[in-house]
Amino acid sequence: MEKIPTGIEGLDLILMGGIVRGHAILVEGTPGAGKTTVGIQFIHEGVVRYGEAGLIISFEQFPAQLYRDAANFGWDLRALEAQNKVRVCCTSPEVLRDQLQKPDGLIDEWIQEMGARRILIDSISHLDTLSADPMERRVLAVSLLNALKQRGLTVLVTKEVTSEEGYGCSFEEYVVDAVIRVSNTADQETGRRQRHVEVLKSRGQDHISGRHYFRFGPEGIEVFPLQVVPTHQAVPGEAALLPTGVAGLDHLLDGGLRQASSLLLSGESGTGKTILGLQFLQEGASLGEKGLLFLYQETPEQVQQVAASFGWDLAHLEAEGLLTVVYAPFAELSLAEHLWVVRVQLQETGARRVVFDSLSAMLHEVSQQPHMAKERTDQLVRLTKGLGAAAIFIAEVPAGSSRISTYGVEETLVDSVVLLRSTRDGLRRKRGIEVFKARGANHVMGEHRMRITPSGIKVFYRPARGAERDDA
Incomplete structure (x- = not known):
């Protein structure tokens, strides 16, 4: 079982080395919690540190917005596109579904041309526009994820939730291989807001449980695992x-x-x-x-x-x-x-x-x-x-x-x-x-x-x- 690093050091430690290649990962959280940033960092670090080309598919933000947001952390997506290592595309769930159903669709063309190994879908919540029926949306999500995984991609999808309390379990959590939750909550004692990341599910691999603190650093997300103690201790x-x-x-x-x-x-x-x-x-x-x-x-x-x-x-x-x-x-x-x-x-x-x-x-x-x-x-x-x-x-x-x-x-x-x-x-x-x-x-x-x-x-x-x- 091969693992690939996300490029976020602390998160990779929590995941015991990274995520399983070819798996589908769900990153969920409220607006502003850091979901998209996690996804872009996954793609950017995949290219820069591990030589793996990546695709960014957005259902709501135009490429110019993603370029700007990435630039805040020193990530030059335009330059990586010019080098044919990244593709940024704003489209709709319908178009993506149709392209994946075509044997010579645009997604397949990009994968072959770039040798893409990673993909970010931001966000899977927009599948709601395809159907009001929960069961039908579940079938659509499964078919979408399977189509991407069959093409040799490691998939990271984001999902919006409306409240920090009482998330419950959505069907997306069942159909993916791993679930990562990011949050931005106010401390009851101090009133200061704190960001946390938690791995709720990681099929086929171990992880460190608990809510781990993270922040936005100058070069991206920095995660600080709860268990920082070395496994081998001196006597x-x-x-x-x-x-x-x-x-x-x-x-x-x-x-x-x-x-x-x-x-x-x-x-x-x-x-x-x-x-x-x-x-x-x-x-x-x-x-x-x-x-x-x-x-x-x-x-x-x-x-x-x-x-x-x-x-x-x-x-x-x-x-x-x-x-x-x-x-x-x-x-x-x-x-x-x-x-x-x-x-x-x-x-x-x-x-x-x-x-x-x-x-x-x-x-x-x-x-x-x-x-x-x-x-x-x-x-x-x-x-x-x-x-x-x-x-x-x-x-x-x-x-x-x-x-x-x-x-x-x-x-x-x-x-x-x-x-x-x-x-x-x-x-x-x-x-x-x-x-x-x-x-x-x-x-x-x-x-x-x-x-x-x-x-x-x-x-x-x-x-x-x-x-x-x-x-x-």
Whole structure:
């Protein structure tokens, strides 16, 4: 069974490699959801990336309109027509039916002349003009699709629906091989509109279920699958130990943070979470290990100033290719898209260390949905592990709170939890650190003294014998 890519990377991942050659695919949705764009991208990418000529048959838009819409994404259909790789035709269902019934019709002429392998019909809803009888329309649809498939074409047809709710099952969904639904709905919490794509049916092939976020990018539709986690994941227990840059903390963690593991760094504002995260990345850079820093609240410039106060030059590390900083303000963040960005950054940079500052802000979109916060955190943890990175997730907790994490679910998903505290002692404040959890490690329990010094964080511990030390 041969599969052909649609040319939409995320959609091809959802479809486990693409669609079966020679199948008929239905793309349905309300007006403006992106049906026609999916179809044109299928044809355009088929030509440009896979060398497969294609036909575009429209029952309502003139070629000039399709040229204009395609040009918005940088797709030059006119040029491809001039190269005899694409044909754009505006006609009626009656004419198309008649041409397919002729052995030497125009469709057959184009197929032979171009070697066409793909076709877009926009849209099959116009078959309604041929008959008011549902059964007769079903027969017409089956005969149309079969005629195209018999000519060696992989067929993509669009269909309009009138409402996002209660689509039901139309006869078109039964007669095609796969059904893809696109939607553009308003979020009940924020009021912002979000686009989703869902594969409802894929005869003869597997797919990733669920509603996946997509958007219109500068070069076409971009789909962000829910399951971005690699199938082969590293096992933390078998990984090397990475020094955190804080010798005393390494001692508490039984040698450091394991490669391909996750650590939740939790504390109130001002307890040193960002500093410790930066120190972890700085230590990695000194060892030649690449790092990633995701920022959701403070800007890169603000964090550079913090780092500079300890003698750490983040701009230099970036210039040397040892650090990549990604700034994604939480108020503008789409979690589904951002998980994809995290995956791409980890794969492209090959980073061994990654810090998320903060996980609390990153999950803002689902802050009122604890189950979604848990699901997204789980995806993120498995993603970083699967790509072999040691990850520190910074969590913010309210002042005076006994909570371990922001949403009460994060600590159950990570390998280790480190708590930072700041308590008043007369006119001064005392800082403390505790390894609350360290899966698979013989960690030192209890709270230990911590200081923020001009060279970074120091953690003090008392060995079995002797005075308190920090091993700096």
